[in-house]
Amino acid sequence: MTTLRLRPEEPADTGAVRRVLAAAFARPDVAVPPEVRLVDELRGGDAWIPELAMVAEYGGEVVSYALLTRVVVSSAEASVPALVLGPVAVAPHRQRIGLGASVVQAALDAATELGERLVVVLGDPAYYRRFGFTRADQLGLTSPWSGLGEPWQALVLPPTVSGEQPAPRGEVVFPPPWSKV
Template sequence: MTTLRLRPEDPADAGPVRRVLAAAFARPDVATPPEVSLVDELRDTTAWLPELAMVAEYGGEVVGYALLTRVRLRPERGSDVPVLALGPVAVAPHRQRVGHGTAVVQAALDASTELGERLVVVLGAPVFYRRFGFGPASELGLTGPWAGLGEPWQALVLPPSTSEEGPPPRGEVLFPAPWSKV
């Protein structure tokens, strides 16, 4: 019986990840979807956290991907706070709608919780991301480049791994330069 294996991406996965992203985000008007370039460019920045780039492997083939990268939250007062952005998330078209996307996102979120991360933002389908606990980022007082899109701009407060309590700071989420091309 073939099982789904979830693990952090390793350097040999770059090509298969590109193929999954290209297939999942394919559009007839674009040769290479911007999500492919986004991941390639993020790999060369300090935002890249290799332990939070998760792949789903089925039958020895990379079929899913979820990426969490470092972004900053600029509160109204005080210093910037490191938080995470989820995306892109992709599943190869021939393996969609069988739970691989849910599994790879949950694996990435679990890994971030284990590392003591506190907050994740995402721009995506509310119906999909609600299952993980995401809700409107505006309710947490979070703004950012996509805040004007309404419901797809979402956030998730992760369970504290230490005695850290209370809500995360409110403010503007700042993304690294590669995100500006998406």
């Protein structure tokens, strides 16, 4: 029986993660997909949270990846930390068996355990709705991708302690590597 193991990325996984990203986002017009470069540039930077870089190991092979990194929601009142989900990738030979959903849910669960309150994503609304994401503009969040409408989404995570503040509203500010995607 093949086992699925969900866990944070370890330093030894860097090559396997790059291979999964490269295969999942392969395009004939680029040697290295932007998603590979994005993760390389985020890794170890200020936005990187090691516990929130999740891999799915299936049969001992890293086959899926989901990354949550730090962003800031900025408003006239305050700057509040939040997270961005992406990239999410599944090796092509292991797609359509739920590994992407498993690794995304593991990352979201880990973020909740760490007391995080808000996650944004740019992606397919039909896919991300299953995790509870809704239109980010309806939550008062803007970004360079706000004009895309439905794909610009957010998820308010459940509070881990009572008396939590409401989810922040304002402009989501991404770390510099995101400007290249």
